[in-house]
Amino acid sequence: MNLAEYAQYDGLGLAELVGKGQISPKELAETALKAIEAVNPSINAVVETYADRIAGLDEATLGSGPFRGVPFLIKDVFGHEKGRRTEFGSRLCKGMVAETDSHVAELFRASGVNILGRSAAPEFSMSATTESALHGNTSNPWKQGYSAGGSTGGGMAAVVAGMVPLAHGSDIGGSIRIPASWCGGVGLKPSRGRVSSGPLFDEGGFGMTSNLVQARTVRDVAAMLDCLAVPQVGDPFLIPKPDRAYAELAGEAPPQLRVGIVLAELVGVAVDREVAAAVRAVGKTLAGLGHLVEEATVDMGGAEALRHWNEVVFFAFDARLDAFAKRTGRKPGPDTLEPAILSLYESAKAITPARFMAATTALNAARRRLARFFSKHDIWLSPTTARVAETWGKYNLGRTSSPADGVALPRDPIQYTVPHNIMGTPAMSLPLGMHSTGVPIGVQLAGRPAAEHLVLQLAKALEEAMPWRDRVPPLHVSTLAA
Numbered sequence: 001m002n003l004a005e006y007a008q009y010d011g012l013g014l015a016e017l018v019g020k021g022q023i024s025p026k027e028l029a030e031t032a033l034k035a036i037e038a039v040n041p042s043i044n045a046v047v048e049t050y051a052d053r054i055a056g057l058d059e060a061t062l063g064s065g066p067f068r069g070v071p072f073l074i075k076d077v078f079g080h081e082k083g084r085r086t087e088f089g090s091r092l093c094k095g096m097v098a099e100t101d102s103h104v105a106e107l108f109r110a111s112g113v114n115i116l117g118r119s120a121a122p123e124f125s126m127s128a129t130t131e132s133a134l135h136g137n138t139s140n141p142w143k144q145g146y147s148a149g150g151s152t153g154g155g156m157a158a159v160v161a162g163m164v165p166l167a168h169g170s171d172i173g174g175s176i177r178i179p180a181s182w183c184g185g186v187g188l189k190p191s192r193g194r195v196s197s198g199p200l201f202d203e204g205g206f207g208m209t210s211n212l213v214q215a216r217t218v219r220d221v222a223a224m225l226d227c228l229a230v231p232q233v234g235d236p237f238l239i240p241k242p243d244r245a246y247a248e249l250a251g252e253a254p255p256q257l258r259v260g261i262v263l264a265e266l267v268g269v270a271v272d273r274e275v276a277a278a279v280r281a282v283g284k285t286l287a288g289l290g291h292l293v294e295e296a297t298v299d300m301g302g303a304e305a306l307r308h309w310n311e312v313v314f315f316a317f318d319a320r321l322d323a324f325a326k327r328t329g330r331k332p333g334p335d336t337l338e339p340a341i342l343s344l345y346e347s348a349k350a351i352t353p354a355r356f357m358a359a360t361t362a363l364n365a366a367r368r369r370l371a372r373f374f375s376k377h378d379i380w381l382s383p384t385t386a387r388v389a390e391t392w393g394k395y396n397l398g399r400t401s402s403p404a405d406g407v408a409l410p411r412d413p414i415q416y417t418v419p420h421n422i423m424g425t426p427a428m429s430l431p432l433g434m435h436s437t438g439v440p441i442g443v444q445l446a447g448r449p450a451a452e453h454l455v456l457q458l459a460k461a462l463e464e465a466m467p468w469r470d471r472v473p474p475l476h477v478s479t480l481a482a
Contacts, residue, residue, distance in 0.1 A: 003038065004478040006031050007162030010217040011070045011224075014165060015112065018069040025062055025069030029054040029116055032071035035163045036117070038481035043139045045130075045148070045158040047076060048085065049117035057114065066223050066247075068112030073119040073155055073167040076135075078197075078204065079104040079211060081115065089121045089132045092336040093324050103196040103232045104211045108168065111227035119167050120154030123341050123397055124321075128178050128413035130154050131396040133338050140183055141473035142439045146389045149179030149413070156183045156214040162477035166220055172209040172313060174385075174417025179214060180429035181384035181442025184471060186215045188456075189417075190225060191449050192424025193239045196232040203236065206312050206360075208421045216469070218459045221428075222250035225452060240450045254457035259286050260296030260377035262416070267303045269386045269415045278433030278441045279383055285465050286381070286458070293381075298373050300419055305366040306411065309418060311359035317348035338397035367423050374448045379458060382416045384429040384442035416444055426452040428459055431468045440471075 001023060009017070017023045033054050040046050062068055080086040080098035087093045108115060120130050120138045130138035130153025138153045140146040141161040148157040155167030156179035169176040171189040180187030189210045197204040197211070204210075213224045225246045231238050242249055261283050263276055287293040321332050330336050332345050373380060395410050420427035425446050433441030445462075447455045472478060 001027070001031055003031065003035050003162070003481040006035060007477040009165060011067050011165040011215070011220045014070050015067050025059050025114055026057045028069050028071055029057050029114055032116060032164055035477045035481065039161045039163055039475065039477055042144065042475050042480060043141060043157050043161055044136050045120055045138050045154040045161070046073065046163065047118050047120050047135045047154070050115070053114055053116040062114060063110040063112040065111035065227050067166070067227070070113045070166060071164045072108065072113035072115050073117050073158055073164055074105065074108070074115050075152055075155055075168045075170055076118045076121045077125045077151070078102060078170050079108070079168045081105045085118070087134065088124050089134055090123045090337065091134050092321065092330055092332060093328060094134060096324065096328055100199065102200070103198045104228065107228045107230060111224060113166065119152070119158055121152065122150050123338050125151035125170065125172065125175055126341060126344065127151060127395060127397050128174065128410060129392070129395040131392055137392050139475065140389050140439060141475040142184065143389065144475065146391055146439060147182060147395065149182035149389065150395070151175040152214055153179045156180055156185045156187065159214050159216055160185050160473060161475055165216065166224065167214045168211070169214045170209060170211045171421070172205045173309070173421055174414045176212060176214065177384050177417050177427060177429040177442065177444060178413050180431070182389035182439065184431040184440030184468065184473065186218060186221055186428070186430060188212055188221050188225070188426065188428040188452070189420060190229070190452055191239055191426045193237055194452065195228045196235050198232050198234060206315070207424065208313055218250060218456060218463050219247065222456050223247040242453050246453060246456060249453040250456040250460050252457060254454055254461060257291045257378040257454065257458065258376065259283065259291050259293045259379045259381050260373060261293065262296055262298050262380055262382040264297060265415070266298060266300050266419065267306055267411045267415050269412050271383055271386045272388065274435050275383045275386065275388065275441055279381060279443055282432050282443050282462065282466070283381060285462065289461060289465065296373060296377060298419070299369045301366045301369060303411065305363070305422070306418065308359040308362040308366065309422060311351055311355055312363060314344055314348045315351045315356040318345050321345055340397040340399045363422055370419050370423050378447065378454065380446040382444050384416060384444040385413045386415050387412055388435045388437060388441055389439040420446050424449050426455050428455050430459055430462060431471070432462060432466050
């Protein structure tokens with residue numbers, strides 16, 4: 001199998017070849033390494049590969065799930081494997097080795113994927129772009145020197161560039177969906193509680209964080225959701241789940257759905273005209289498929305809700321970094337933390353339990369305001385991001401000024417993603433347009449809590465009606481390995 005052929009397959013496609021004996025997992029791993037060696041110098045999406053899972057792979061160690069033998073990357077933040085380095089994209093944690101497996105890593109291995117390396121992430125995942133002092137900048141495969149998004153920019157860039165068909169993604173404010181939007185991939189943030197955050201946490205980011213994958217096809221996302229949506233012993237709560245597999249349901253036509261198009265400036269960020277046009281084009285396609293589509297309004301409470309989100313997410317952030325410092329023997333400071341993170345570290349010390357509880361109460365109110373949308377609509381259709389990918393430097397953590405409005409992340413990329421972290425709703429970015437600047441446009445579908453099956457069904461319908469599989473970026477295995 002040459003690299004161009006390898007890059008044509010999604011994860012399930014490669015797994016099918018393995019199942020038929022047409023290629024071995026070890027051969028796939030070696031092919032993936034060649035792809036990484038060919039493309040990564042131009043993109044900088046992979047920060048480490050594991051020789052024992054490539055040339056030294058023992059195929060008997062692979063899980064028996066639907067992705068057996070498929071090359072895979074784990075994000076350098078959460079999803080850690082015992083005995084492997086997890087550096088959180090930070091000089092503070094350089095060389096740090098995970099002391100225990102996360103349930104996410106255990107479930108990924110059970111799915112059959114071969115975790116053969118780590119993907120780049122910004123420091124502590126707290127950026128909408130993947131640029132870091134530790135590992136450097138990750139480029140968008142569509143345009144050299146443009147942001148791949150964050151915080152799972154390394155994983156999404158690697159997938160879109162053809163290095164691996166799937167990669168781990170996590171999302172606290174848009175970190176799966178923003179890279180999917182800017183790189184032209186597929187990313188689903190599942191419902192709150194759908195994927196276990198154990199054993200070290202009950203809920204990542206106090207319920208804001210979800211884990212799943214960066215992918216190129218809807219079917220890969222659906223199949224991996226089946227693998228990860230497995231309640232673990234001690235999980236704090238269970239949420240409803242369909243009686244049948246997501247992979248099966250995703251292949252069925254959705255019922256007639258009430259779709260609301262949301263283009264309002266929720267936190268004061270104007271939407272790029274071409275992005276808005278792409279969303280309306282998707283709405284027109286959905287109407288043509290028989291769905292009821294109309295423009296809708298949403299009330300989140302404006303930028304004040306982002307401030308409360310910030311207070312919740314960064315409560316005890318200083319204590320977390322102090323614990324890492326104790327493990328590595330380094331001290332939080334300008335030599336170990338990037339300026340924006342150091343500012344957050346210092347400001348987190350002032351977030352008292354009383355402030356945290358007040359912010360939690362305010363977020364509860366914001367969630368209920370937002371959720372009124374679903375009393376009239378089944379699907380929230382919006383841009384994933386108000387603007388498309390831009391050059392490095394705009395959103396990175398080198399910022400030296402403290403955010404005046406008390407919000408850590410710039411509003412531009414997260415205006416339409418954060419509401420679904422607040423609500424705990426499933427939200428999915430699809431590459432349903434291209435911008436005149438030569439980079440993709442992501443369109444976001446979201447449903448009620450626990451309604452991943454409807455989001456997946458609608459996504460699959462759009463994948464067939466507005467296909468994206470034939471789009472190949474300039475920085476891709478098929479061209480750079482030629």
